[in-house]
Amino acid sequence: MKPLARLATARPLIVLIVWIAAVAGLTIASQAAGPDFRDTFSLPGTDSNSAYSLMDERFPSSAGDSDTLVIRADEGTLLIHANEISTALDQIAVVPSVASIVSPLSSDGSAQLSADGTVGYVTVTYDRDAYNLPIADIETVADIATELGDTEGLTVGHGGYPASRLSEPEVGIGELVGLAIAGLILVLAFGSGRAATVPLISAVVAVTGTLGTLGLVTTFGPITTSASILAVLLGLGIGIDYALFIVNRHRLGLKAGRDLRESIVAAMGTSGRAVVFAGITVAIALLGMLVPRISFLTGMAITAVITVAFSVAASITLVPALLTLYGDRVLNRRERTALATHGAIAPDAVVQGRFARLVERRPLVASLAAVIILGTLAVPALDIRLGNADQGNDPDGSPTRVAYDLLSEGFGAGVNGPLVVVADLGAAGAFPAAALTDPTLVPAALVSLTQQLSSDPDVKAVIGPLPSAEGNTAL
Numbered sequence: 001m002k003p004l005a006r007l008a009t010a011r012p013l014i015v016l017i018v019w020i021a022a023v024a025g026l027t028i029a030s031q032a033a034g035p036d037f038r039d040t041f042s043l044p045g046t047d048s049n050s051a052y053s054l055m056d057e058r059f060p061s062s063a064g065d066s067d068t069l070v071i072r073a074d075e076g077t078l079l080i081h082a083n084e085i086s087t088a089l090d091q092i093a094v095v096p097s098v099a100s101i102v103s104p105l106s107s108d109g110s111a112q113l114s115a116d117g118t119v120g121y122v123t124v125t126y127d128r129d130a131y132n133l134p135i136a137d138i139e140t141v142a143d144i145a146t147e148l149g150d151t152e153g154l155t156v157g158h159g160g161y162p163a164s165r166l167s168e169p170e171v172g173i174g175e176l177v178g179l180a181i182a183g184l185i186l187v188l189a190f191g192s193g194r195a196a197t198v199p200l201i202s203a204v205v206a207v208t209g210t211l212g213t214l215g216l217v218t219t220f221g222p223i224t225t226s227a228s229i230l231a232v233l234l235g236l237g238i239g240i241d242y243a244l245f246i247v248n249r250h251r252l253g254l255k256a257g258r259d260l261r262e263s264i265v266a267a268m269g270t271s272g273r274a275v276v277f278a279g280i281t282v283a284i285a286l287l288g289m290l291v292p293r294i295s296f297l298t299g300m301a302i303t304a305v306i307t308v309a310f311s312v313a314a315s316i317t318l319v320p321a322l323l324t325l326y327g328d329r330v331l332n333r334r335e336r337t338a339l340a341t342h343g344a345i346a347p348d349a350v351v352q353g354r355f356a357r358l359v360e361r362r363p364l365v366a367s368l369a370a371v372i373i374l375g376t377l378a379v380p381a382l383d384i385r386l387g388n389a390d391q392g393n394d395p396d397g398s399p400t401r402v403a404y405d406l407l408s409e410g411f412g413a414g415v416n417g418p419l420v421v422v423a424d425l426g427a428a429g430a431f432p433a434a435a436l437t438d439p440t441l442v443p444a445a446l447v448s449l450t451q452q453l454s455s456d457p458d459v460k461a462v463i464g465p466l467p468s469a470e471g472n473t474a475l
């Protein structure tokens with residue numbers, strides 16, 4: 001670390017310019033390449049993965065994901081608004097990525113109309129999975145749904161996996177507020193605005209470089225939409241933390257009367273070395289997310305490791321350069337005056353020091369207290385409920401939440417969690433299309449399977465079985 005620190009302190013302006021150029025170049029290149037942030041879920045070896053593969057192969061026209069437009073008549077029934085609904089669906093049908101539409105007012109979609117006729121849902125099936133769809137096509141469907149919802153007497157929600165892409169997380173005001181609060185805490189801790197800016201600048205530069213690099217990495221394959229949020233939160237957290245170690249050690253060195261460069265080099269030899277070691281161990285731990293081979297977690301692991309790498313790199317190069325440029329102004333005015341008068345400042349008896357000495361005197365008591373506190377905090381984990389968040393967790397009033405609530409209102413909560421069963425019959429022509437109108441042609445095994453599913457007390461209804469074009473698969 002010391003040779004690197006000597007280089008950074010000898011040419012601080014060059015180090016700063018190189019970082020600015022690198023971050024700007026990565027950002028421009030990323031935007032030019034067109035970052036591809038989208039969620040792709042694959043679980044190799046699972047039943048669901050096998051089912052999706054069969055659907056892609058045997059039901060290509062319906063293998064894509066579906067959106068659900070849920071419509072409620074605020075007064076009367078949906079039949080009163082049949083013309084408006086039909087016009088909207090005709091507009092959706094011409095959207096390039098839409099493969100099929102089933103209306104609750106058609107004979108094929110009669111099961112999609114509630115018993116009292118006030119709530120119905122339209123199934124809009126696309127020609128591919130949600131995260132390979134052009135976002136413009138999803139937006140077009142959403143706009144048509146919004147226009148239909150503006151019709152007097154109708155309430156319309158737009159839900160489904162494709163619709164969820166319209167509300168993907170973005171870096172916003174919350175992260176800026178967090179950055180401002182971190183800056184305020186650093187100013188209060190150091191008593192110096194310049195000292196506080198060093199960890200902030202290091203973290204922001206590291207995060208910006210990470211985001212640009214992630215955009216370029218997506219040219220080799222998509223990365224989860226949560227990547228940018230993870231990079232910002234993780235980057236600000238560890239970026240500030242790592243730089244803070246070095247800045248604090250350097251300030252102590254200056255107070256002890258060391259020369260500027262000598263103090264920075266010494267800080268890098270101690271705290272800088274600790275930062276590199278911490279970064280390596282964190283990166284190794286995060287790479288564990290690659291083991292399950294789940295695409296979502298793989299994207300998170302790549303994001304986290306790149307963020308840690310940039311944070312460490314900025315801490316051991318940019319931070320010493322900034323400290324050199326700031327000189328002794330990383331100390332506040334009172335500290336600089338005391339340093340000029342006395343040549344060295346005695347370390348303060350800070351609260352952390354007193355606490356450390358207390359722990360040293362009573363190690364057993366401190367250990368037991370720590371275990372009791374942590375055990376108490378961990379008690380709620382005994383009742384933890386694990387599962388996947390759905391659109392019922394979306395904000396009130398959002399199109400996806402409206403669709404979820406209207407479906408529950410019209411058909412019961414279970415309609416929001418359907419299961420799709422795909423059966424490979426193993427022989428071409430075993431399940432002819434004519435079986436849709438002649439139930440006697442349905443293979444006995446499928447009849448038995450349908451009956452077993454229907455007899456489950458937690459199953460409300462079973463739709464199908466539906467044959468593939470070749471008759472060798474049932475849905």
